[in-house]
Amino acid sequence: MKKLLSLAVFGLVLSGCTKGFDAPEPTPEPTPDPTPTGVTDEEVKANFENIFGVSYSSEQDWITTAKGSVNVTANANVKKVAIMALVAQTDEDGETFNSMTVLNEAETNGQSSLSINYDAPGKNEGLYAAFYTDNGCYYQKIEGNAVAFSRAAKTRATDVFPIPTGEFSIASSESSYAAQREGYLVDGVTDEKLYSFNDYAGLKMDAPAYTDGYANRLRDLIFAYFPNGRTHENYKKVLATGYSDDNAYRTTTGENSPIVVCPIYKCDGATKYGNEVYNSDLYYYYFKEADLNAAANKTAFLQNLPKYKLIPFNQYFGENEDDKLEKRSAYACLYFGDGTPEIGKKGTFIFPEGYKIGFMVRAKTDYAEGDPKKPRKQGELYFDGRLNTKINSDDDFNFKSSKLKDGQPRATWFKMEDRILLCWESGTDADFNDILLEVEGSVSDPETVVEFEHNTYTYCFEDRQLGDYDLNDVVIKAKRLDKTHVQYAIVACGAYDNLFVKNINAGVINDDTEIHSLFGKGTNVFINTESGAEYIEPIVVTKEVSEAFSFLDEATQPYLYDKSTGMEVKLSKKGQDPHGIMLPYDFKYPLEKVCIKDAYKEFNNWVSQNKDILGTNWYTKPQNGKVYTK
Numbered sequence: 007m008k009k010l011l012s013l014a015v016f017g018l019v020l021s022g023c024t025k026g027f028d029a030p031e032p033t034p035e036p037t038p039d040p041t042p043t044g045v046t047d048e049e050v051k052a053n054f055e056n057i058f059g060v061s062y063s064s065e066q067d068w069i070t071t072a073k074g075s076v077n078v079t080a081n082a083n084v085k086k087v088a089i090m091a092l093v094a095q096t097d098e099d100g101e102t103f104n105s106m107t108v109l110n111e112a113e114t115n116g117q118s119s120l121s122i123n124y125d126a127p128g129k130n131e132g133l134y135a136a137f138y139t140d141n142g143c144y145y146q147k148i149e150g151n152a153v154a155f156s157r158a159a160k161t162r163a164t165d166v167f168p169i170p171t172g173e174f175s176i177a178s179s180e181s182s183y184a185a186q187r188e189g190y191l192v193d194g195v196t197d198e199k200l201y202s203f204n205d206y207a208g209l210k211m212d213a214p215a216y217t218d219g220y221a222n223r224l225r226d227l228i229f230a231y232f233p234n235g236r237t238h239e240n241y242k243k244v245l246a247t248g249y250s251d252d253n254a255y256r257t258t259t260g261e262n263s264p265i266v267v268c269p270i271y272k273c274d275g276a277t278k279y280g281n282e283v284y285n286s287d288l289y290y291y292y293f294k295e296a297d298l299n300a301a302a303n304k305t306a307f308l309q310n311l312p313k314y315k316l317i318p319f320n321q322y323f324g325e326n327e328d329d330k331l332e333k334r335s336a337y338a339c340l341y342f343g344d345g346t347p348e349i350g351k352k353g354t355f356i357f358p359e360g361y362k363i364g365f366m367v368r369a370k371t372d373y374a375e376g377d378p379k380k381p382r383k384q385g386e387l388y389f390d391g392r393l394n395t396k397i398n399s400d401d402d403f404n405f406k407s408s409k410l411k412d413g414q415p416r417a418t419w420f421k422m423e424d425r426i427l428l429c430w431e432s433g434t435d436a437d438f439n440d441i442l443l444e445v446e447g448s449v450s451d452p453e454t455v456v457e458f459e460h461n462t463y464t465y466c467f468e469d470r471q472l473g474d475y476d477l478n479d480v481v482i483k484a485k486r487l488d489k490t491h492v493q494y495a496i497v498a499c500g501a502y503d504n505l506f507v508k509n510i511n512a513g514v515i516n517d518d519t520e521i522h523s524l525f526g527k528g529t530n531v532f533i534n535t536e537s538g539a540e541y542i543e544p545i546v547v548t549k550e551v552s553e554a555f556s557f558l559d560e561a562t563q564p565y566l567y568d569k570s571t572g573m574e575v576k577l578s579k580k581g582q583d584p585h586g587i588m589l590p591y592d593f594k595y596p597l598e599k600v601c602i603k604d605a606y607k608e609f610n611n612w613v614s615q616n617k618d619i620l621g622t623n624w625y626t627k628p629q630n631g632k633v634y635t636k
Contacts (some may be wrong), residue, residue, distance in 0.1 A: 016355065045471045053472045054583045058603055062613045065578035070625070071130045071463070071590040078120050078135060079154035086113050086138040089124045089148070090458055092131040092226055093591075094624040097237045104131060106230035107461035112489045122489065125557045128592040129623040132226070136458075143455045144423045145223050160185075160424045163263045163447035167211050167336055174340055175352045179202035182313070183368070183385050190396045194306040198290065198386075199367070201347060202315045203340070210321065213268045213336040216435030224422055225331050228429070229439065231420070231456060234273070236435040239244070241410060243418075244438055246452055249409055250391040250415040253307035256426075258292070260359025260450040264338040267428075269322050271442035274433065276328045279372045280380035282327055282433050283441055288317040289366040289386075290339055292357070305392045312346055313366055313386075314339070315473045319441075333444065339363070356448075363449060365389050365417065366430050367441065369403075372574040387432060389417040408434040419452040426451055460493075463557050464593035467575050468585045469501045469565040478535050478595045478634075480505055480566050482522060483544070489553045494564065495544040496521060498634070500535035500598065503570035510564050520569075534634065536598045541636055557588060589625045605632040 055061050077086050088111035096102050109124035126133065133148040137155045146153050182198040184190035191198065205208060216224070232240050240605050244250075258265065267288065274283040278559045301307035317337050340353030362479075366388045373382030381404040385397040391414045397403070398410040408431065410416070418438060420427040426449075428440035460484050469479035481498035505521045514524060522529045524545045533542055555562060565586065566575040577586040596605035603609045608624035615622070 011228040018627070028326065037105075038605045045206060046557045050471060050583050056474070056611060057475055057601065058610055060610050060614045062583060063171070063615055064581050065471075066613065066615060068582075068584055068587050069558070070128050071588065073119055073123065073124050073125045073558050074137065074255045075123045075134070075151060076148055077152040078122060079152070079156055080114050080118055080120070080137060082116070082118075083136045083139045083141070083157075084114050084155050084418045085140070085545070086111060087120070087122065088458075089122050090136060091124075091126045091461065092134065092230060093127050093626070094129070094131055094623060097203075097233075097235055099235065099237060100172065101235055103233035103238070104226065105233070106134070106227065106458045107459050108136075109133075109461050109554075110486050123554065123556065125461075125486070127461075127623070128184045128349070134226070142421055142423065142451075143457075146221065146226060146281070147219075147226075158424070163266045166214055167266055167338065168263065169209055169264055170211060170338065171353050172205065172208050173352055174209060175204050176201050176342065176347050176349050178202050178349065184309070184396070187396075192303065192306045192309060192395065194303060195309045198309050198313070199346070200313045200315065203353075206318055206321055206337075209337055211266075211336045211338070213333050216270075216333045220423075221227060221331055228420060228427070228442070230458075232429060232437055234437055234439065236437065238437060240438050241431075241436045243413070244415060247418055249418050249452070249454070250389070252298075254389040254391075254415060255362035255364050256415075256445065256449040256452075257295075258357040258359060258361040258363060259448045259450060260357070262356060263448040264355040265317060265357060265373040265447040265449055266338050266364065268320065268333050268336045268338045268444045268446070269317060269441070270333050270427075270444055271329075271331045272319070272323050272327070272440065273329050274440055278324045280377065280383065281325065282369060282383050283506070284320050284323055284327075285371045285434060286319050286367050286441075287315050288319065288441075288443070289313040289315050289368060291343070291366070292361045292363045294344075294360065295362050298362070299433045305395065308364075308390060310394055312342075314342070315368075331442070338447075365428060366393075367416065367430055369432060378625040383433065387416040387430075389415055389428075393568050405434060410436055411504075413520045419454070421452050421455060456536055459489060461590065462592035464589045464591060464595075465564055465577070466587050466593070466595060469503055469505065469566060469568050469573070469575060470571075471573065473585065475583070475584070475602055476500060476596060476598075477601075479503075480507065480622055481534075481595055482564055483592065484557065484564075486555075486557075487548065490550055490555075491548055492551050492555065493546060495546040496524065497544040498534040498595065499525070500532050501568075502529050502532075503568050504529055506567040506569060508565050508567050508574075509562065510547065510549060512549035515545060515547050517567075532598065534636075535595070537634070563588070591625050593625050594628045594635065596632055597634050603630050 090106050090111045091109055092104050092106050103155050110122050112122050135146050135153040137144045144157055177200050179201045182200050185198045196355050272283040287468040291313045338355050341357045342353045366386055368386050369383045371383040397405050398412050399406050417430045420429050424446045428443040428445055429438050432440040433614045466477035467480040468477050479501035483495045483497050485493045497559055499521050508517050525533050525542050575585050578584050606624050612622045612624050
């Protein structure tokens with residue numbers, strides 16, 4: 007199979023909950039339990055109401071997760087199937103976005119049908135199946151409890167796009183912005199020429215529209231991978247692909263088929279932020295790999311190459327068009343041979359085999375006098391990070407705030423089923439979804455197939471009968487890796503008692519090992535619940551489970567034993583107070599001294615619900631500065 011890439015840097019995102027009262031001073035021995043013995047249910051409920059200011063509903067069962075099963079139909083090409091959930095979230099700025107996580111997966115082992123169980127967030131935007139083959143990954147939205155592998159026949163670009171008639175030639179040239187600015191060109195380069203064609207109206211072709219199903223799948227998947235906004239740090243995913251420098255280029259195959267680029271999406275705030283995409287153009291360039299390898303300075307070699315304008319975006323997108331995903335027009339690249347072309351030279355639509363082809367966006371937005379929301383954005387932005395030698399850190403032209411470093415790419419490849427997508431960062435938020443283009447025809451496919459991260463389930467426990475409901479006395483995070491394996495991680499311990507996690511019994515985590523000692527600490531230490539305190543790596547184990555396993559099954563759920571008090575704390579049931587809850591999410595628990603109702607403003611709404619308990623995603627909306635982050 008082709009190389010797989012995790013969509014997120016693997017690791018557990020920690021969060022923590024804090025006491026609603028001052029913690030005792032550290033002592034060598036655990037402090038005695040201040041909670042009186044013989045506490046009644048009425049006293050527990052009164053304590054809860056005093057802290058939260060609301061009563062919990064007698065119908066509240068504290069369940070935020072739903073379980074189910076999907077019947078999957080595949081064929082011999084399918085090697086693995088993953089069941090995924092699309093989940094709405096809210097970022098630190100209050101903006102909503104979607105994420106996608108894997109709930110369970112299974113190797114097919116040649117089977118044409120299989121059943122896969124899952125536990126999903128009760129509040130989700132839909133379930134997907136990902137079918138992994140040697141040729142890539144294919145997605146289907148799950149309707150009901152069954153899904154079947156489907157793949158449309160792949161067509162050649164010549165079958166879809168009749169090659170434009172007429173003669174297309176070099177009409178003009180100009181120097182790049184880099185050539186006009188001091189210090190932008192590397193040693194040995196005195197100019198960088200940009201060439202335009204004579205007939206863009208004739209070059210523009212109609213493109214067959216996406217089906218509604220594909221367009222919806224693409225929007226769901228790509229914006230779960232690249233959510234909008236700088237807070238998501240999408241550039242880390244881009245760097246993880248390795249698609250920069252020499253790996254930024256596709257190779258021409260020499261087929262009797264054009265290389266076609268179709269713009270399918272832009273999002274630049276339209277007139278609000280200065281139409282940065284509308285005022286930009288897409289360029290391409292090409293070279294022989296042997297010539298690049300022979301160059302003494304690769305960056306100088308690439309900067310010296312002619313750059314050809316392929317798409318004036320103001321000819322394709324409407325001036326006020328934004329956030330519309332559709333395929334309607336296409337542009338075919340022209341080959342002009344090697345070397346510097348003369349004005350008037352005619353091009354051909356067929357490229358010889360073995361050339362590398364690369365892409366650049368030229369931003370041309372003028373400064374709007376007196377309007378800070380419409381600053382000047384002018385410069386060449388390259389997929390190949392080596393050519394972004396100055397522009398990423400240029401403060402004069404407003405690219406510095408992207409936080410992309412000099413030498414980092416401005417684009418990446420995303421393979422969506424049989425289509426190759428080119429994803430651009432044309433501005434400053436580094437989310438890499440400002441411009442989406444499809445590249446097809448006689449070029450090689452990217453090898454990397456993206457793979458979404460496994461869903462995280464978070465167990466939070468309160469260790470005292472009359473608790474403060476910080477729910478961080480013990481925090482466990484779990485992932486279902488496949489049909490028969492679950493990963494557990496103890497990530498935090500915000501208590502001083504002798505505490506034990508029961509019912510995991512895998513690796514170093516067993517019924518008889520005290521939690522603090524697993525971290526190499528005494529019981530007088532809070533672990534990963536205080537801002538600025540020492541961060542300690544989670545204790546991670548993998549456990550073999552049955553195919554029928556569910557995080558909702560009481561018999562297999564981890565629970566807490568407090569040896570200092572003799573209490574057992576299990577996940578709370580209907581009509582009980584929330585001493586133990588499980589969330590189908592990589593939950594950020596509150597900092598020390600912050601109650602969960604203050605860290606999550608919608609928590610009390612959930613507490614008092616008496617119906618539609620699953621209809622909530624309060625746990626995706628933490629308050630800035632009130633939850634634990636590593």
